Amino acid sequence: MRAAGFFRPAQAAGGLWISSIGLGTYLGEPDAATDAGYTTAIATALRSGINLLDSAINYRHQRSERNIGAALRQLISSGELQRDEVVVCTKAGYLTFDGDVPPDPNSYFRDEYVRSGILDPSQVVGMNCVAPEFLADQIERSRKNLDMETLDVFYIHNPESHLSGGLTRNEFLAKLKPAFMMLEDAVSAGKIRFYGAATWNGFRMPADAPDAMNLVDLVGMAREVGGENHHFRFIQMPFNLSMHEAWGFKNQEVGEQRLTVFDVAARLGVAVVGSATISQGNLIAGLPAFVKEKVGMESDSANAIQFARSAPGITASLIGMSRAQHVEENIKVGTRPLMSREQWESLFG
Secondary structure (H helix, E strand, C coil): CCCCCCEEEEHHHCCEEEECEEEECCCCCCCHHHHHHHHHHHHHHHHHCCCEEECCCCCCCCHHHHHHHHHHHHHHHCCCCCHHHCEEEEEECECCCECECCCCHHHHHHHHHHCCCCCCHHHCECCECCCHHHHHHHHHHHHHHHCCCCEEEEEEECCCHHHHCCCCHHHHHHHHHHHHHHHHHHHHCCCEEEEEEECCCCCCCCCCCCCCCCHHHHHHHHHHHHCCCCCEEEEEEECECCECHHHHCCCEEECCEEECHHHHHHHHCCEEEEECCCHHHCCCCCCCHHHHHHHCCCCHHHHHHHHHHCCCCCCEEEEECCCHHHHHHHHHHHHCCCCCHHHHHHHHC
């Protein structure tokens, strides 16, 4: 039985109901054993009530997307799941291999992307590219990998990489604008439903950090190209017991005000999804005693999950789960009520 708060309405995204715990697919070797583990874990998660699946085309060299596709085919064909009951999110931006590391990676990228005209090497910063032609190509590959006509959420993956590469804020926005235009067209074509930005540093750094992004600017640009009914409706960023800067830092400039990204997202109708909920396993043991006392769960991993999913203003918290037993353990947190805001904020003093 799910407690109140397990599913949440994502008002920013047309009233989608999203589970407060989502399954992530980042970690793991690119091999058949891990493929099998993920496919089983994804099916177990969907049967357990989790309906948010998160991936990226570069995760495990496209294999994680294909694992999601395999699990969905299995459950949909058996009648256990309807397509509209699951929210599938993926990302693109990083150059990626196809299934395995090729013998000559440079030749692979040159032949696959440069000679084919998909991208110009000058558009790449640290293996990341936000050019519209490249992102459009990646959407088509993700649709094929996932065996899905329409991707629910498509994120531009770590676009702040281009700020770190030396662009000014205005140059950064000008670089992203053609991508936003393409993504609004992709919505019109039925290839994606919503888009956004999945970041590592972008929304949790001080406002004057080289790779800090302003959500007001991004939504403003989405309005410019897509009107008031634009489809930039999701952001993703790390949020956990040891990385909670996005809730505390007033790093978003709104006129003369400084607000947190959670505040701005709520004002602008953008859903916030937290990643790295257990910090790639670093928060499953050794938490301070006061955390267990205040959160009140039985294990450190459960306390970490409960903290993240209870954050005021968060839509969902992603947990990497490559085995069915991970799902079975983590889903137990969903049977418990969320922490009250007062209880949650008491962790900060």
